Amino acid sequence: TARNLFLLPGDGIGPEAMDEVRKIIAYMNEAMNAGFAIGxxxxxxxxxxxxxxxxxxxxxxxxxxxxxxLFGAVGGPKWDSVPYEVRPEAGLLxxxxxxxxxxxxxxxxxxxxxxxxxxxxxxxxxxxxxxxIRELTGGVYFGEPKEIIDxxxxxxxxxxxxxxxxxxxxxxxxxxxxMARTRQNRVCSMEKRNVMKSGVLxxxxxxxxxxxxxSDVQLEHMLADAGGMxxxxxxxxxxxxxxxxxxxxxxxxxAAMLTGSLGMLPSASLxxxxxxxxxxxALYEPVHGSAPDIAGKGIANPIAMIASFAMCLRYxxxxxxxxxxxxxxxxxxxxxxxxxxxIMAEGANKVGTVEMGQAILAEFKTL
Amino acid sequence: TARNLFLLPGDGIGPEAMDEVRKIIAYMNEAMNAGFAIGxxxxxxxxxxxxxxxxxxxxxxxxxxxxxxLFGAVGGPKWDSVPYEVRPEAGLLxxxxxxxxxxxxxxxxxxxxxxxxxxxxxxxxxxxxxxxIRELTGGVYFGEPKEIIDxxxxxxxxxxxxxxxxxxxxxxxxxxxxMARTRQNRVCSMEKRNVMKSGVLxxxxxxxxxxxxxSDVQLEHMLADAGGMxxxxxxxxxxxxxxxxxxxxxxxxxAAMLTGSLGMLPSASLxxxxxxxxxxxALYEPVHGSAPDIAGKGIANPIAMIASFAMCLRYxxxxxxxxxxxxxxxxxxxxxxxxxxxIMAEGANKVGTVEMGQAILAEFKTL
Ligand SMILES: CC(C)[C@H](C(=O)O)[C@@H](O)C(=O)O
Ligand SMILES: CC(C)[C@H](C(=O)O)[C@@H](O)C(=O)O
Numbered sequence: 001t002a003r004n005l006f007l008l009p010g011d012g013i014g015p016e017a018m019d020e021v022r023k024i025i026a027y028m029n030e031a032m033n034a035g036f037a038i039g040x041x042x043x044x045x046x047x048x049x050x051x052x053x054x055x056x057x058x059x060x061x062x063x064x065x066x067x068x069x070l071f072g073a074v075g076g077p078k079w080d081s082v083p084y085e086v087r088p089e090a091g092l093l094x095x096x097x098x099x100x101x102x103x104x105x106x107x108x109x110x111x112x113x114x115x116x117x118x119x120x121x122x123x124x125x126x127x128x129x130x131x132x133i134r135e136l137t138g139g140v141y142f143g144e145p146k147e148i149i150d151x152x153x154x155x156x157x158x159x160x161x162x163x164x165x166x167x168x169x170x171x172x173x174x175x176x177x178x179m180a181r182t183r184q185n186r187v188c189s190m191e192k193r194n195v196m197k198s199g200v201l202x203x204x205x206x207x208x209x210x211x212x213x214x215s216d217v218q219l220e221h222m223l224a225d226a227g228g229m230x231x232x233x234x235x236x237x238x239x240x241x242x243x244x245x246x247x248x249x250x251x252x253x254x255a256a257m258l259t260g261s262l263g264m265l266p267s268a269s270l271x272x273x274x275x276x277x278x279x280x281x282a283l284y285e286p287v288h289g290s291a292p293d294i295a296g297k298g299i300a301n302p303i304a305m306i307a308s309f310a311m312c313l314r315y316x317x318x319x320x321x322x323x324x325x326x327x328x329x330x331x332x333x334x335x336x337x338x339x340x341x342x343i344m345a346e347g348a349n350k351v352g353t354v355e356m357g358q359a360i361l362a363e364f365k366t367l
Numbered sequence: 368t369a370r371n372l373f374l375l376p377g378d379g380i381g382p383e384a385m386d387e388v389r390k391i392i393a394y395m396n397e398a399m400n401a402g403f404a405i406g407x408x409x410x411x412x413x414x415x416x417x418x419x420x421x422x423x424x425x426x427x428x429x430x431x432x433x434x435x436x437l438f439g440a441v442g443g444p445k446w447d448s449v450p451y452e453v454r455p456e457a458g459l460l461x462x463x464x465x466x467x468x469x470x471x472x473x474x475x476x477x478x479x480x481x482x483x484x485x486x487x488x489x490x491x492x493x494x495x496x497x498x499x500i501r502e503l504t505g506g507v508y509f510g511e512p513k514e515i516i517d518x519x520x521x522x523x524x525x526x527x528x529x530x531x532x533x534x535x536x537x538x539x540x541x542x543x544x545x546m547a548r549t550r551q552n553r554v555c556s557m558e559k560r561n562v563m564k565s566g567v568l569x570x571x572x573x574x575x576x577x578x579x580x581x582s583d584v585q586l587e588h589m590l591a592d593a594g595g596m597x598x599x600x601x602x603x604x605x606x607x608x609x610x611x612x613x614x615x616x617x618x619x620x621x622a623a624m625l626t627g628s629l630g631m632l633p634s635a636s637l638x639x640x641x642x643x644x645x646x647x648x649a650l651y652e653p654v655h656g657s658a659p660d661i662a663g664k665g666i667a668n669p670i671a672m673i674a675s676f677a678m679c680l681r682y683x684x685x686x687x688x689x690x691x692x693x694x695x696x697x698x699x700x701x702x703x704x705x706x707x708x709x710i711m712a713e714g715a716n717k718v719g720t721v722e723m724g725q726a727i728l729a730e731f732k733t734l
Contacts (some may be wrong), residue, residue: 075561089561119487119600140507140529141562148564151532158568160529162507166522192616194442194456195508197515201525225616229624232599233486249559249592250617257596 002037003317006066008059008095011045011079011088012290013353014072016298017305020357021070024309027361028322039066043095044074044088044290054091063095064281068316070309071095071285076292092285096136099281101269102168103175104134104248105311106287108235108255111264113334117343118260124235130255131183132241133176134248136269138168139198141245164198164244169205171272176242177214186218186239190227190247199224202244224251231255256287263288263301263342264330266308268315282316284308294341298352301340303330306360329363369404370684373433375426375462378412378446378455379657380720381439383665384672387724388437391676394728395689406433410462411441411455411657421458430462435683436650437676438462440657459652463503466648468636469535470542471501471615472678473654475602475622478631480701484710485627491602497622498550499608500543501615503636505535506565508612531565531611536572538639543609544581553585553606557594557614566591569611591618598622623654630655630668630709631697633675635682649683651675661708665719668707670697673727696730 005025009018028034041059042050050056054074055063063069074088084090095101110118110128118125143161150156173189180187189206191199203221210219222230224247230237231251235258243251256262265288271281286304294300307330314323333356339348340356351359372392376385395401408426409417417423421441422430430436441455451457462468477485477495485492510528518524540556547554556573558566570588577586589597591614597604598618602625610618623629632655638648653671661667674697681690700723706715707723718726 084564084567087561093562119491121486121488124486143526146564148568155533156568157533158529158531158563158565159510160563160565162525162527162529164525165518166524192613194454195460195613195616196525196527197451197513198525198527200451201515201523225620228595228617228621229629232621232624246559246613247617249562250595250614253592254595254599254621257599262596 002035004037004039004065004067006063006069007038007040008043008063008069008071009040010043010072010074010290011076012073012292012295013300014074014290016295016300016353017286017302018070018072020302020353020360021305021309023357023361024306024326024364027365031365032322043071043091045076045079047091048079048082048086048088052086054086054088055094060094060098064099067279068312069095069099069283070312071283072305073286073288073290075290076295093141095283096269097142099283100137100271101281101283102135102137102272103172103270104136105179105268105270106132106134106252106256106265108132108252108259108265109261110259111261111331111334113331114260114264114343116260117345118258120235120258125258125260128235128259130235130238130241131179132243132248132252132255133172133179134252135168135172135244138164139245162196162198162246164201166201166205169202170209173206173209173242174213175270176240177210177217180217180240184239185216186220188220188222188227188238188241190222190224190241190243190251192224194223198244206242227251228254231258252287264303264307266304266311268308268311270315282312284312298354299341300353301342302353302357303360306330306357325367326364328367329360332363333359369402371404371406371432371434373429373436374405374407375410375430375436375438376407377410377439377441377657378443379440379659379662380667381441381657383662383667383720384653384669385437385439387669387720387727388672388676390724391673391693391728391731394732398732399689410438410458412443412446414458415446415449415453415455419453421453421455422461427461427465431466434646435679436462436466437679438650438652439672440653440655442657443659443662460508462650463636464509466650467504467638468648468650469502469504469639470539470637471503472546472635472637473499473501473619473623473632475499475619475626475632476628477626478628478698478701480698481627481631481710483627484712485625487602487625492625492627495602495626497602497605497608498546499610499615499619499622500539500546501619502535502539502611505531506612529563529565529613531568533568533572536569537576540573540576540609541580542637543607544577544584547584547607551606552583553587555587555589555594555605555608557589557591557608557610557618559591561590565611573609594618595621598625619654631670631674633671633678635675635678637682649679651679665721666708667720668709669720669724670727673697673724692734693731695734696727699730700726
């Protein structure tokens with residue numbers, strides 16, 4: 001049976017970056033008999049232009065049926081004033097919600113060749129390897145009520161609701177503890193229990209889950225604001241960080257920026273394993289956005305998209321060796337001094353999107 | 368008529384730091400005829416130990432009646448398991464709410480003498496001077512419902528509510544624009560309008576307020592996650608940042624850490640000017656916490672508390688020259704190489720809380 005991939009390149013630099021992944025898929029099919037079957041759809045602004053929605057029902061069905069979704073990026077000034085319900089981000093949020101992709105894995109690693117590109121002192125980021133586990137289908141992103149009410153007299157009220165149930169916290173904590181066991185065996189849970197009731201519950205449930213099933217893992221709790229500070233002060237103190245949807249959004253972006261490798265960082269969004277088949281729904285996307293200012297110029301960095309595909313190989317198809325090799329290919333090409341414009345440094349060899357993709361593929365073939 | 372100060376030293380290193388401010392007040396009364404009258408109360412864990420509440424009704428009355436409140440810090444492991452309603456932070460949150468201190472001013476400045484203490488590369492933080500204006504009486508901190516519901520079957524639900532009304536956004540935006548006019552005339556407003564309805568309203572109201580009354584000020588909007596990234600990447604791009612209570616909590620902590628001067632940074636929390644007298648309620652507190660691990664050892668850094676008093680001189684009593692001089696005294700003492708343990712560097716002169724306080728006072732006297 002085929003391995004079904006559904007590609008949603010999206011807007012801006014999404015399609016360009018995705019093209020480089022296509023080449024790797026083609027090679028794996030040809031040379032390794034990987035058996036990937038590819039479907040493709042529209043998401044974000046491009047879906048809005050075609051269908052008036054941030055993703056069509058048809059494409060949602062295909063995403064639900066696929067073994068894994070590869071997602072590029074969405075958004076751009078062209079769609080800045082479309083109605084809230086059909087804004088580009090709505091496509092991504094609907095995918096996360098309807099596929100029940102509750103576990104967002106965001107590695108913040110520092111490629112050795114790029115340590116000097118960080119705004120932090122190199123000794124603070126060299127060898128950095130954090131995994132942020134962000135809850136992705138709950139919290140203030142989806143809680144109801146979520147509305148703007150007209151109060152009259154020129155006054156409006158904007159409302160969002162942060163909601164977490166025990167089971168939601170339990171399952172994301174479980175993912176964090178499992179992941180920690182494959183790494184340095186340390187988890188730091190972040191919330192604002194001193195201000196938020198959902199934070200109080202979060203803290204309790206993580207503590208209980210740890211006690212009941214994962215007491216071999218080292219667990220620490222940190223207030224989310226202090227966590228942001230500590231990420232900047234001494235990022236290497238962390239192994240796995242687990243946190244809610246909104247804090248995870250903020251903290252993973254700060255962590256990504258620390259590495260100096262933003263534009264290089266992938267992410268995986270995973271559902272629960274199916275009771276029978278053990279398969280889990282999954283979506284893979286670069287952490288960077290659609291970068292409309294450089295779209296279409298052939299200068300975007302495809303590494304985050306390619307690294308997202310490496311995560312796909314690992315988590316959706318258990319192709320661990322292939323994933324490792326693809327990641328090594330990226331690191332090797334960087335070591336050789338190849339750089340796209342966003343990570344250009346003195347004396348390096350400046351290349352475009354296609355050249356970078358080809359170089360990584362060529363390297364991958366040798367491994 | 369006297370200038371009424373109400374002191375709430377609180378827990379941990381709060382009292383030690385406050386003692387150094389007392390000496391400055393005494394000097395100003397004696398040598399400058401400043402006419403400060405001092406009241407004092409308990410807040411946080413120490414209030415809980417004495418009254419079973421995070422602040423007593425009596426002390427709340429005194430805080431409400433004072434011209435300004437000087438607040439130390441609250442919390443410590445001793446009170447980690449007291450009930451939520453009387454936890455140390457509840458005292459601070461009640462003060463903010465009941466005094467209607469909606470505008471929290473958090474300067475993130477980099478003392479030149481400490482640029483090398485930042486985890487960022489010195490050239491990125493040298494001369495850094497950002498003012499974060501955080502909304503302090505609304506948002507998810509105070510919105511209702513805020514509760515944990517028992518759903519049965521071992522399931523609980525934690526709920527917090529993010530609420531912003533037009534007038535709340537208008538008045539904090541007004542503070543930001545006014546402040547910007549006294550600085551570089553630039554405001555960056557941060558929210559998550561791509562996910563939150565309160566963010567959509569925030570964005571609209573800031574835009575309208577700008578158009579109606581402050582179009583001379585340069586205004587930019589940024590998503591809060593991107594804002595966190597940009598703070599790490601290129602902090603000097605910002606002048607004034609205005610944001611909500613929760614984003615302000617996170618972003619101001621990240622910004623504070625960037626400066627390398629955490630433990631040095633003050634804050635002011637201001638109410639609206641009274642229609643008749645023009646006076647505004649105010650509370651001044653260091654950004655750092657109660658640091659229970661070093662409390663009572665005489666090694667805490669009193670600079671943030673003293674700098675908070677400088678803000679008090681400026682914003683509550685319009686003693687601008689005195690405020691400037693006190694800030695200069697701090698910078699001069701740092702330039703001379705005096706350092707408390709938290710900011711110790713090779714070759715510097717290590718001093719304790721009292722010595723640092725005395726040195727700043729001595730310097731202040733010469734200015
Ligand atoms: C595009 C946006 C809705 C999204 C989010 O806020 O989750 C993005 O910032 C992310 O982190 O994936
Ligand atoms: C102590 C706590 C309640 C407080 C907050 O979250 O506002 C603190 O972190 C702050 O930033 O002043």
